[in-house]
Amino acid sequence: MNKFWFKPGLIVLFFVLILFSSLLVIGQQTADKDKMQIQVPPPPLNEDTFPCSMCHGDMETNPERRELVDFHENIVLKHDEENRWCMACHDDKNRDMLHSASGELIDFSESYKLCGQCHGPKLKDWEAGIHGRRTGQWNGEKKYLLCAHCHNPHSPKFPHLKPEPAPIKPGKKK
Amino acid sequence: MKFIRFLKESFQIVIKGSPRYYTWLAFLFILIVWGASGYIQQLKHGLLVTNMRDPVSWGFYIGNFTFLVGVAAAAILLVIPAYIYNWKPIKEVVLFGELLAICAMIMVILFVIVDIGNPTRLWHMMPFLGKLNIPQSLLAWDTVTLLGYFILNCFIVGYLLNSLFYKKEYNKKLLTPLILLSVPVAISIHTVTAFIYNGFAGRPYWNSALLAPKFLASAFCSGPAVLLILFQILKKTTNFEIKDEAIWKIAELMAYAMFINLFFFFAEVFKEIYSNTEHVVHLKYLFVGVGENKDIVFYGWASLIISIVAFLLFLIPKTRKNPITLNIGAVLIWFGVYIEKGIALLIPGFTPDTMGQVYIYRPSITEIKIATAIFAIGFLIFTVVTKIAIAINFEGFNIDTLKRKKATSA
Amino acid sequence: MSIQKTTFSPKKVDRRSFLKAAAATSSAAALAACGDKAAIEEFLQRDFRSLSKEKIAKIIERLEAEYAQKYGKAFTVSTKEPIPETFFGYALDLSRCIGCRKCVYACVDENNQSRDPQLHWIQVLEMEKEKGVDFIDANLYYDHEEVPHEGHFYVPIACQHCKNPPCVKSCPVGATWTDSDGIVVIDYNWCIGCRCCMAACPYGARHFNWGRPTLPAEDANPNTHYLGNRPRMKGVVEKCTWCIQRVREGRYPACVEACPVGARKFGNLLDKDSEIRYILENKRVLILREVLNTQPKFYYFYST
Numbered sequence: 001m002n003k004f005w006f007k008p009g010l011i012v013l014f015f016v017l018i019l020f021s022s023l024l025v026i027g028q029q030t031a032d033k034d035k036m037q038i039q040v041p042p043p044p045l046n047e048d049t050f051p052c053s054m055c056h057g058d059m060e061t062n063p064e065r066r067e068l069v070d071f072h073e074n075i076v077l078k079h080d081e082e083n084r085w086c087m088a089c090h091d092d093k094n095r096d097m098l099h100s101a102s103g104e105l106i107d108f109s110e111s112y113k114l115c116g117q118c119h120g121p122k123l124k125d126w127e128a129g130i131h132g133r134r135t136g137q138w139n140g141e142k143k144y145l146l147c148a149h150c151h152n153p154h155s156p157k158f159p160h161l162k163p164e165p166a167p168i169k170p171g172k173k174k
Numbered sequence: 175m176k177f178i179r180f181l182k183e184s185f186q187i188v189i190k191g192s193p194r195y196y197t198w199l200a201f202l203f204i205l206i207v208w209g210a211s212g213y214i215q216q217l218k219h220g221l222l223v224t225n226m227r228d229p230v231s232w233g234f235y236i237g238n239f240t241f242l243v244g245v246a247a248a249a250i251l252l253v254i255p256a257y258i259y260n261w262k263p264i265k266e267v268v269l270f271g272e273l274l275a276i277c278a279m280i281m282v283i284l285f286v287i288v289d290i291g292n293p294t295r296l297w298h299m300m301p302f303l304g305k306l307n308i309p310q311s312l313l314a315w316d317t318v319t320l321l322g323y324f325i326l327n328c329f330i331v332g333y334l335l336n337s338l339f340y341k342k343e344y345n346k347k348l349l350t351p352l353i354l355l356s357v358p359v360a361i362s363i364h365t366v367t368a369f370i371y372n373g374f375a376g377r378p379y380w381n382s383a384l385l386a387p388k389f390l391a392s393a394f395c396s397g398p399a400v401l402l403i404l405f406q407i408l409k410k411t412t413n414f415e416i417k418d419e420a421i422w423k424i425a426e427l428m429a430y431a432m433f434i435n436l437f438f439f440f441a442e443v444f445k446e447i448y449s450n451t452e453h454v455v456h457l458k459y460l461f462v463g464v465g466e467n468k469d470i471v472f473y474g475w476a477s478l479i480i481s482i483v484a485f486l487l488f489l490i491p492k493t494r495k496n497p498i499t500l501n502i503g504a505v506l507i508w509f510g511v512y513i514e515k516g517i518a519l520l521i522p523g524f525t526p527d528t529m530g531q532v533y534i535y536r537p538s539i540t541e542i543k544i545a546t547a548i549f550a551i552g553f554l555i556f557t558v559v560t561k562i563a564i565a566i567n568f569e570g571f572n573i574d575t576l577k578r579k580k581a582t583s584a
Numbered sequence: 585m586s587i588q589k590t591t592f593s594p595k596k597v598d599r600r601s602f603l604k605a606a607a608a609t610s611s612a613a614a615l616a617a618c619g620d621k622a623a624i625e626e627f628l629q630r631d632f633r634s635l636s637k638e639k640i641a642k643i644i645e646r647l648e649a650e651y652a653q654k655y656g657k658a659f660t661v662s663t664k665e666p667i668p669e670t671f672f673g674y675a676l677d678l679s680r681c682i683g684c685r686k687c688v689y690a691c692v693d694e695n696n697q698s699r700d701p702q703l704h705w706i707q708v709l710e711m712e713k714e715k716g717v718d719f720i721d722a723n724l725y726y727d728h729e730e731v732p733h734e735g736h737f738y739v740p741i742a743c744q745h746c747k748n749p750p751c752v753k754s755c756p757v758g759a760t761w762t763d764s765d766g767i768v769v770i771d772y773n774w775c776i777g778c779r780c781c782m783a784a785c786p787y788g789a790r791h792f793n794w795g796r797p798t799l800p801a802e803d804a805n806p807n808t809h810y811l812g813n814r815p816r817m818k819g820v821v822e823k824c825t826w827c828i829q830r831v832r833e834g835r836y837p838a839c840v841e842a843c844p845v846g847a848r849k850f851g852n853l854l855d856k857d858s859e860i861r862y863i864l865e866n867k868r869v870l871i872l873r874e875v876l877n878t879q880p881k882f883y884y885f886y887s888t
Contacts, residue, residue, distance in 0.1 A: 128866075133841070134850070135841045139667070150845075161682060163728065166685075228782065291818065292820065299756050305757055306756065311754055313756035316756075370780070376876060528719070
């Protein structure tokens with residue numbers, strides 16, 4: 001029994017194992033930290049239209065500025081529309097991805113990177129937790145929302161709302 | 175024991191009287207019952223039966239409270255010359271001033287009770303029983319000073335009447351310091367009451383250093399005005415005696431007080447209007463209205479004009495010494511100060527509210543009912559104690575006459 | 585019987601408690617006639633801060649039973665104390681608020697305010713952009729088809745949780761105070777209803793239960809805090825507590841979560857990494873009626 005424990009090979013193996021597992025743990029932790037930083041719910045994509053490649057997979061790209069009919073007729077671009085059209089943000093090669101101005105692909109779940117190119121200060125505020133609706137724990141896990149959860153990316157100006165009823169003036173009955 | 179005998183004999187005085195006396199008591203009693211029905215409603219439904227709401231959270235009750243604190247404090251106007259300078263003509267009537275102060279204090283306490291949302295919790299603000307937030311809260315200070323003043327005056331008056339009844343010389347070593355003490359306490363009750371308003375930094379209409387001096391000046395008008403009217407009535411209806419000289423002297427003091435009051439008022443108006451900050455809106459609400467809301471403009475001007483007319487009537491010796499113009503002046507001063515404390519002080523302080531919203535406050539029927547009942551209680555107590563005091567002072571009601579009566583009947 | 589136990593306990597009969605008992609007995613006797621033991625206990629109850637742990641436990645038990653019976657569901661009445669090393673702050677983005685009043689009603693649902701008479705802790709004021717923050721011309725009762733209304737902006741106001749609160753100073757019986765986490769709270773059972781604090785508050789944040797508050801059983805939120813959203817009685821003052829029942833559990837106030845534009849921010853001022861500290865250090869901040877030196881911990885800011 002004793003001899004078994006003192007075999008040098010086993011000791012080396014033991015240390016190697018420890019080294020490996022600790023590396024794994026550290027790796028896992030850094031991954032967690034990255035995730036913690038900006039943890040967002042899945043993007044608000046519609047099952048009928050996403051993945052885009054369902055339809056656009058083998059479709060010719062039409063870069064023409066036009067009124068959309070047949071499909072996407074609800075999309076009216078009101079977001080710097082003079083300078084941009086679909087492919088300014090959507091990637092024309094990988095239809096299920098977005099792309100930055102420099103052409104790097106961006107997943108829909110990280111769309112804030114795309115928005116942040118123009119809206120730098122907003123992105124900074126959002127990352128700091130200042131811009132956007134706040135839920136979760138003030139002293140723990142904070143829940144973020146993607147820009148597109150609140151703003152329609154094609155027409156991002158916040159829509160007007162019907163206000164809740166005014167308070168009853170004192171002295172007046174309901 | 176002796177004091178109990180005094181009370182017993184006094185009770186005999188109270189229950190005997192002319193038909194006119196009984197009618198008066200019955201009238202007050204009806205008013206009390208009528209008002210009590212309002213209070214029962216208020217206990218049941220809460221202060222919802224009043225027209226006070228969040229924007230104007232104090233109203234008719236606290237207005238009356240403030241006015242009556244002034245009346246109570248003003249008794250010292252008569253105490254100072256009477257006791258300190260030993261000025262004979264007034265000394266005779268000081269006792270009645272103090273009786274008025276006691277009755278005013280009872281009304282003051284009742285107005286606080288009806289104003290609070292939880293009257294069963296009143297013990298929370300009783301010294302020793304509850305928990306007074308001293309030195310922070312001015313309302314806590316006010317409770318202490320008001321109770322102190324009330325007890326002090328009750329003792330002084332009770333002791334004096336008791337001594338007179340037994341035909342004893344009162345103990346000067348005991349009484350003089352107490353009377354001297356009552357002077358600063360009287361000033362303090364009205365000052366502290368003013369400081370309650372004054373201390374609200376968020377209510378610019380009240381947040382003026384002149385508020386407490388103005389309170390005192392106006393109290394020195396209204397308190398004696400009430401007394402002057404009461405003296406005239408007592409003189410007509412009972413054996414009460416008062417020298418004209420005393421009345422003229424009181425009226426003269428009132429003229430000075432009214433001058434100071436008006437001067438303070440104009441100083442405040444100047445400051446507000448000339449600096450024309452956003453705070454001027456409250457004064458505007460009182461004298462010209464804010465937007466469509468001109469509800470209290472009438473009262474603002476009425477109080478001012480009435481006070482000026484009364485001041486002139488008291489200033490000119492001829493009108494001061496004429497019983498008709500004197501009484502008109504006293505009634506006008508009473509009205510003027512009552513409107514000033516009840517409406518002109520309170521309502522613009524709350525309107526527009528801190529959020530700039532205008533809520534038009536008018537007392538509800540229930541508030542008027544309850545206030546009437548409280549005044550009726552005050553008058554009832556004043557009638558009763560005055561009857562005893564008159565009997566002792568002017569009708570020879572004392573231990574000797576009682577003994578003699580018993581001897582003759584036996 | 586229980587009065588005798590609580591006030592004439594043979595262990596401690598000092599003058600103070602004797603006086604208390606003596607004064608209380610007369611009124612208690614009247615109540616006893618009704619045979620309502622709970623009413624007597626409630627009547628004799630002292631202010632929250634001077635109650636022993638055992639007494640508090642008993643009171644909570646009584647209240648939970650009372651509420652469960654009244655609203656037909658299990659209630660919890662927490663007395664959770666402040667979290668150490670916490671000092672709360674709140675920030676509201678005036679450049680975002682659209683005046684939709686969603687916060688007002690989320691607050692009512694969370695905090696069990698009376699539905700009739702209506703009582704709101706949050707007041708949303710509509711102001712003209714041309715005039716800036718100007719209360720005199722503000723409108724609390726705006727009623728548009730859609731908000732934000734052209735040329736207007738909105739200032740929601742509730743308790744500012746001042747560091748130097750004039751309301752606390754004015755209370756004659758010490759029924760309202762600032763807890764160590766900075767929340768200004770009210771003991772609804774000690775408040776006498778004198779409304780001094782309402783006159784003292786420069787922000788119109790305190791509200792009075794003029795009548796008996798009504799709360800439909802189905803709308804009652806059963807997760808409550810003793811100093812917060814437990815059902816109130818008539819004749820007491822109440823106000824925003826930053827959802828004490830939520831924030832002491834680490835959650836955000838209800839209004840923060842309800843705001844559709846994310847204008848409301850909340851956090852720990854002592855935590856230098858908190859959102860609230862980021863705002864104070866990086867944004868233009870406005871304090872209402874700063875000149876009064878009330879030192880609110882409620883900051884209005886402009887994110888853009």
